[in-house]
Amino acid sequence: MNKVANTYAMEKRYFHKDGRVIWVLLTVAIVWNTDETPLYFISQLKDITERKKNADRLHKERQRLNNVIESTQIGTWEWNIITGKRTNDERCYTMLGYNKSELEPHQLSDIYKGIHPEDEPKAQALMDECLSGETDLYHSEYRMKAKDGSWVWMESHGKVIRWSEDGKPMVMLGTRQDITKRKLVEVERLKTMEIISDQNKRLINFAHIVSHNLRSHAGNFQMMLELYKLENDEDEKKHMIDLLMQNAENLTETIANLNEVVSFQFDNNKQTKLIKLDEQIRKTIVNIQALVEQENASFSIFVDPDLHVNYNPAYLESILLNFFTNAVKYKHPNRLPEVIVSAFVEDGHTIIEIKDNGIGIDLELHGNKLFGMYKTFHNHADARGIGLFITKNQVEAMGGTIKVFSEVGVGTTFKIFI
Known part of the structure; x- marks a missing residue:
């Protein structure tokens, strides 16, 4: 009316005849007389209810999306x-x-x-x-x-x-x-799983050490007593008694070492002692003396008496027992077992080398699974496929490695890097 605008539009709600509320776009235009006085209005009504509903739904969806984005x-x-x-x-x-x-x-x-x-x-x-x-x-x-x-x-x-x-x-x-927090949680979860896995390996190691070390002593006792009963020579009997006494002392020491292993298994600070290597090698051979005599095996030792290693005693005994008994058990059918044990220092590592003249291992066929659990390569009654697996874990737990060289029908050499 004041000639500010010729038209105007607004959205309004009306009550429908049936009682519903509808949205309407009202558009109004004014028609002027020649003397610039208003003659009449032209009005147009358009039902925009659906558009308003759609706009309302879109607004709610956007609000919901914004809330999701904000909350996440x-x-x-x-x-x-x-x-x-x-x-x-x-x-x-x-x-x-x-x-x-x-x-x-x-x-x-x-x-x-x-x-x-x-x-x-x-x-x-x-x-x-x-x-x-x-x-x-x-x-x-x-x-x-x-x-x-x-x-x-x-x-x-x-x-x-x-x-x-x-x-x-x-x-x-x-x-x-x-997702940094989630990733940190995942890292902690992986660390926990690694700890659990490591503890399981330690338990397996401990079970093997107990079984292997004590079984070796028990088997040695049994075989020596059986030989004693069959022996008539008094001097030889006295020698066997001395061996049994020495084996008993070694057993006492083994049990003491196993007590330390219990703590060692659940403590990352590995409990080690300074060990005379030559003495430990000879002591281990005494512990399997019955097997040695039964198979007429011979051991040649080339180790400096002053060579020491800083190692866990129970682990070292278990490692040596496994390699020594294998060297005798897996003998060649056409010759007596001969085992050469040497030790030396090379590039800062003490290396124990155990060489036998047994039946050997086909490394091309079995090399990639030589240290696998429950893997056996010969039809021996005592083969369980656990010894080399555990021994490798024990050596690696102490930060070392094992290398093997073998030829079928000639023999096998194990190098233990301590």
Whole structure:
């Protein structure tokens, strides 16, 4: 009426005849007389109820999406693949300790710039698979460098939402989330699993040591007593009694060592002692003397009496027992067992070398599973496939390694690097 505008429009609600409330777009135009006085109004009504309902639903969906994004602390990004422009929301920057104004918009060449060098190849390969249509969705986890120099673990999802007529990607939308806390929990979980696995290995080691070490003593006692009953020569009987006494002393020491192993198994600070290697080797041979005499085996020892090793006594005894008994048990059928034991220092490592003239091992056939659990390579009644597996674990638990050289029909040499 004041000639400020010729038309106006407004959205209003009306009561329908049936009682419903409907939304209406009211548009009004004024018609003027030649003397510039208003003649009449022209009004138009349009039912916009469905549009308002759709707008309301869209608003609620957007609000719900915003609430989800806010509650999950997810950042969103849009990538115009044609121009290379990448638009991130504020959270994508704050995750890395930046304000949005501190960084220029990402271009294509900068997308992987802040990703950890170890993670970038995989992240890019996964993106390439999505852009080529090989995968429908992009999903990758990688580390990005934050403003303070630390590395932040990110999880990114994305999808190409627009393709050209010739099948080329044009626009991609995605999210990014800080998953550093989750990754730290995963690391701790892995550490816990490693501890549990390590404890299980230690328990297996301990069970083997108890079984192997004590069984060797018990078997030696039994065989010596049987030989004693069959022996008529008094001097030989006296010699056997001396051997039994020495074996009894060794058994007492073995039990003491096993008590230390109980603590050793559950303590990462390995309990070691300075051991005279020559003395321990000879003592171990005494512990299997009955087997040695039964098989008419001979041991030749070439070890400096002054050579010492800092080692766990129970482990060393178990390792030597296993190699010595194997060297005798797996003898060649056409000759008496001969075992040569030597020790020397090389490149800062003490090396124990145990060489036999037994039946040997086909390393081309069995080499990759020689130290596997329950792996046997000969039809021997006592073969259980556990000795070499446990022995290798014991040597490695003390920071050493084992090398093996063997020829079928000639013999086997084990080198133990302590």
